[in-house]
Amino acid sequence: MRPACYITTPIYYVNGAPHIGHAYTTVAADVMARFKRLDGYDVFFLTGTDEHGQKVEQAAREAGLDPQTYTDGISADFQAMTRTMGASNDDWIRTTQERHKLSCTELWRRIAASGDIYLGHYEGWYAIRDEAFYDENELTTRPDGTKVAASGAPVEWVREPSYFFRLSAWQDRLLKFYEENPNFIAPTSSRNEVISFVRGGLNDLSISRTTFCWGVPVPDAPDHVMYVWLDALTNYITGCGFPDEDAPRWRFWPADIHFVGKEITRFHAVYWPAFLMSAGLKPPKRVSANGWWVVEGEKMSKSLGNVIDARDLVATYGLDQVRYYLLREKPFGGDGSIAYKGIASRINVELANDLGNLAQRSLSLIARNLGGVLPARGPVTEEDAVLLASAGALPDMVRAAMERQTFHEALDEVWKIIRAANGYIDRQAPWALNKTDRVRMAAVLRVMVDTIRAVATLLQPFMPTSMANMLEQLGVPEHARDIAALSAPLADGIHLPAPRGVFPRYVEPAA
Ligand code: ME8
Numbered sequence: 001m002r003p004a005c006y007i008t009t010p011i012y013y014v015n016g017a018p019h020i021g022h023a024y025t026t027v028a029a030d031v032m033a034r035f036k037r038l039d040g041y042d043v044f045f046l047t048g049t050d051e052h053g054q055k056v057e058q059a060a061r062e063a064g065l066d067p068q069t070y071t072d073g074i075s076a077d078f079q080a081m082t083r084t085m086g087a088s089n090d091d092w093i094r095t096t097q098e099r100h101k102l103s104c105t106e107l108w109r110r111i112a113a114s115g116d117i118y119l120g121h122y123e124g125w126y127a128i129r130d131e132a133f134y135d136e137n138e139l140t141t142r143p144d145g146t147k148v149a150a151s152g153a154p155v156e157w158v159r160e161p162s163y164f165f166r167l168s169a170w171q172d173r174l175l176k177f178y179e180e181n182p183n184f185i186a187p188t189s190s191r192n193e194v195i196s197f198v199r200g201g202l203n204d205l206s207i208s209r210t211t212f213c214w215g216v217p218v219p220d221a222p223d224h225v226m227y228v229w230l231d232a233l234t235n236y237i238t239g240c241g242f243p244d245e246d247a248p249r250w251r252f253w254p255a256d257i258h259f260v261g262k263e264i265t266r267f268h269a270v271y272w273p274a275f276l277m278s279a280g281l282k283p284p285k286r287v288s289a290n291g292w293w294v295v296e297g298e299k300m301s302k303s304l305g306n307v308i309d310a311r312d313l314v315a316t317y318g319l320d321q322v323r324y325y326l327l328r329e330k331p332f333g334g335d336g337s338i339a340y341k342g343i344a345s346r347i348n349v350e351l352a353n354d355l356g357n358l359a360q361r362s363l364s365l366i367a368r369n370l371g372g373v374l375p376a377r378g379p380v381t382e383e384d385a386v387l388l389a390s391a392g393a394l395p396d397m398v399r400a401a402m403e404r405q406t407f408h409e410a411l412d413e414v415w416k417i418i419r420a421a422n423g424y425i426d427r428q429a430p431w432a433l434n435k436t437d438r439v440r441m442a443a444v445l446r447v448m449v450d451t452i453r454a455v456a457t458l459l460q461p462f463m464p465t466s467m468a469n470m471l472e473q474l475g476v477p478e479h480a481r482d483i484a485a486l487s488a489p490l491a492d493g494i495h496l497p498a499p500r501g502v503f504p505r506y507v508e509p510a511a
Contacts, residue, residue, distance in 0.1 A: 005041040006252035007033045010260050011050040011093060011235050014074035015059035018081040019300065020338065021261070021293055023310030027323050028290060028332065028407065029259040030087040034461035035402050036256075037088075038482050044252040046239040047082060048093030049075040053228030054128050057214035067214050071096060084311045086319050086464060093235050095216075103238035104216045104231050110279035111165065112219075119221075122162035122206040129153035130263075131228045133206055151263060163208040163224060170274040171202045177273060183286060185269050186405060187333030190262055190289040194269045205271065233272045237281070255284040257405070262289040262333070288405045291335040308338065317506060320463035321347050327407040327462060347506040354418050355455070356503035359470055361425065362448035363499035369434050370442060374475055376492035377450075378443025387424050387447060391417055391454040395483050398458045411462065414455055421451045449474055454486055466502050473499055 009029045012022050026047055033045035050056075051071040060070035075094050082089060093100065111117055125134045130153045139147045139155060147155050178184055178195055185191035208224035209215065215225025234242075236255055241247025260268050265287060273283035294300065300307045313322045325343050328350070330336025366372060380388070394417055401410035425448060433441035453474050460467040460481065471481050475496045480488065 002040055002042040004252050005033075005036045005043045006240070006255040006257075007036070007043065007045045008236055008239070008255055008258050009047040010258075010264060011048045011095065011232055012078055013053075013055060014049050014051050014071045014078065015055050017074070017309065018078050020295075020308040020310045020313070021300070022078070023081060023085050024293060024326050025259050025261060025290055026082055026087050027085050027326055028405070029257075030085070030089070031323070031327060031407060031461045032257060032259070032402065032405065034088055034464065035398075038457070038461060039399065040482065040484060043090075044240070044249060045087075045089045046091050046093060046236070047087065047089045048091075048235065048239075049078050049095070050228070050232045050235070051075065051094055051096045052215040052225070052231050053131050054209070054212055054214070055131055055228075057212055058128065060214075068096065081309075081311060084314055084319070086323065088464075091239055093239050095231055095235060097238075100231075100235060100238045101216050103242045104226055104234045105219050106243035107234050107237070107275065107279055108219055108226065108230075110281075111275060114278050114280070116166045116169070116278045117163050117207070118166070120162060120164050120204075121160070122164075123159045124157070124206075125149075125155040126158040127151070127153035127155045133158075135203070158211070160210045161224075162206040162210065163218060163221070164204040165207045165230075165271075165275070165278075167202045167205045167271070167274055170278070171198055173277065174198050174202075174270065174274060177277075177283065181285075184283075185265065186286065186288045189333065190265045190269075190287075194265055197266060198270060202270070229267050229271065230275065233267065233275065236272075236284070237276075254282040255286075257286045257288050258284050259405075260287060260289050262291055265289045289333060291330065291333050293330070293336055293338055295338050296340070297337050313343070317343055317347060320466045321351060321503075321506075324351065324411075324463055328411050329408075331408050332405050344506045344508065347503065350415065351503040352505045354415065354422065356501060358418060358422055358425070358448075359452050359456075359473070360499060360501055362430075362445055362452060363473055363496065365430055365434075365441075366445050366449070366496060367499055369438070370445070372496050372498070374449060374490060374492060374494045374496055375442035375446045377446050377489075378439060383424060383427070384443070384447045387417075387420055387451055390420060391451040394454050394458055395486060399483075407462075410458075414458055417451065417455055421448065421455075424448075424451075449490070453490065457481060457483065457486055470502050473497055473502075 007029050009026050033043050036043045057067055060067040063070050079092055127149045130151055134149050134155055139149060141147050149155055175198055185194055207227040207230050208218050210223050213225055216231050218224035218226055240249045240253045258268050268287045276283050295306045295308055298304060298306055325346050397413040398410045428444045430441045430444045453476055456467045456470040475490055475494045
C-alpha cells in the first residue's frame with residue numbers, strides 16, 4: 001500500500017478578492033502534493049475558504065449583501081483562482097459547510113470534556129483584520145493615539161462574556177512537543193519565534209464571541225459563536241471526515257504539512273496542537289511557513305493600486321512560467337519582491353534557453369539525423385558517465401530539498417544538471433559528429449535523452465503541462481513518468497514524435 005500524505009494550504013478569508021500571495025501558497029502546496037504523488041505517495045491535498053468571523057461579516061455588510069451570499073461569491077472566485085493556478089487539490093473546503101459545523105461542534109465538545117474550557121469574561125484588545133487578541137505589550141501607539149498590532153492592524157477594546165481555552169496549562173507540554181519534534185516548524189526563524197513566544201508564558205485564550213453572530217454556535221450556548229481561528233483550524237480535520245474516525249479519509253490525519261504564511265504560524269504551531277492534544281487527537285507533523293511577497297519593492301495595497309491577481313500574470317506569461325518564477329525567485333521561507341523584468345528574464349534565460357533549447361537541439365538532431373528513432377546507449381565514455389551519474393542522483397537531491405520545502409534549492413539542483421548537459425552537448429558537438437562518427441553521435445544523443453528525461457520527470461510538479469509535453473516528445477509513456485520509473489530505461493528504437501518548442505521566448509508587447 002502506498003503511504004498516505006496529507007498536504008494543506010491555509011483556508012483564505014473571503015473578505016476580498018484573491019491575490020498573488022494566496023496563489024503563491026496554493027502553488028507551493030500543489031508542487032509538494034504533486035511531488036509526493038510522483039514519489040509514490042497516496043496524497044490528499046486540501047484547500048478552501050475561511051468564511052466566518054467579524055472581518056467577513058463586516059466585508060459582507062460593506063458589500064450590501066447577507067454574509068452567505070457574499071461568501072458564496074468570493075469563495076467561488078477563490079476556487080476559480082485555484083483552478084487557474086493548476087492546483088490539483090482533492091477537495092474544496094468552506095467553513096460554512098454543514099460537515100464543518102459538525103466537526104467544530106464535536107471538537108469543542110471533546111476539548112470541553114477534557115476540562116480545558118471555562119466560561120469567563122474577555123476584556124482586552126482585538127484586531128479584526130488579524131482576527132486576533134493582543135496583549136497591551138504587543139501593541140504600539142501611533143502619534144494620533146490609536147494603537148496598532150505589529151502587523152499594522154488597528155485594535156479595538158472588546159469587553160464581553162467569553163469561553164476560554166486553558167492555554168496557560170499547555171506551556172510545558174507544547175515546549176516538550178517542540179523539543180521532541182525538531183522538524184515541526186520550518187523555517188528555523190519561525191520555530192525560534194514560536195518557542196520564545198511559548199517560553200514567555202501563555203495566557204488562556206478567548207475562544208468565543210458574543211457581540212456578533214456570523215460563526216459556528218457554541219454547543220449548548222447559542223449566544224456564543226466560536227472564535228474564528230478555532231473554527232478555521234478545524235477545517236483540516238473536517239477535510240479528513242472528522243468526527244467520523246472510520247471515514248476513509250481519516251487515514252490521512254495527522255497532516256504531513258500545513259503550508260502557511262509566516263504571520264499565522266502562531267495559530268498553527270501553538271493553538272492548533274494544543275486544541276488537538278486537549279481533544280485527544282494527534283497534532284500535525286509539520287507547519288511550513290512561507291515568507292512574504294511584495295511587488296517591485298512595495299507592499300501590496302489597494303491604495304497603491306499594486307495588488308496583483310495571479311491570473312493576470314498567468315494570462316501574460318503562461319501558467320507554468322508563473323509557477324516556476326514564484327518558486328524559483330525567492331527562498332521559500334524568506335521575503336521577496338515580484339519584478340516584471342525578472343519574470344521575463346527567467347522565462348527567456350532559464351526556461352527558453354537553458355531548458356527549452358537543450359531539449360529542442362537534442363530532439364531535432366534525432367529527428368533530422370536519425371529519422372526520429374531513439375538510439376541505444378553506446379559504450380559509455382568518462383564524460384557520459386559523469387553526466388549520467390549526476391542525472392541519476394537528481395531524484396535524491398530534489399527529494400531532500402522538497403522535504404525541507406526549499407523549492408528554490410530543488411530547482412537549483414535541476415538547473416545544475418541542465419547546465420552540465422548544455423556544456424556536455426556543446427563539447428560533444430553531435431551536429432559535427434553527424435559527418436565524422438554517426439555511431440558516437442547516436443550515443444551522445446541517447447545520453448541527452450536520458451538526462452533530459454530525468455530533468456523533465458522531476459520538474460513535472462512545478463510545470464505540469466510543459467513537462468508532460470516534453471516527456472511526450474522524449475517518448476516517455478504516461479505510465480513511466482514517475483520517479484520510480486526512472487530506473488527502467490526507455491526502449492531503444494521507439495519512434496519519437498516530431499519535436500516542437502516547449503517554452504516560447506517572452507517578448508515585451510510594443511508600447
Ligand atoms: O490568514 N506573500 O487568511 P488570509 C506571501 N483565514 N503569501 C501571502 C501573502 C503575501 N503577500 N499574502 C497572503 C488567513 N499570503 C486565515 C487562515 S488557516 C486555518 C486560516 C498567503 O486570506 C499566506 O499563506 O489572510 C498567508 O498565510 C495567507 O495567504 C493568508 O490568507
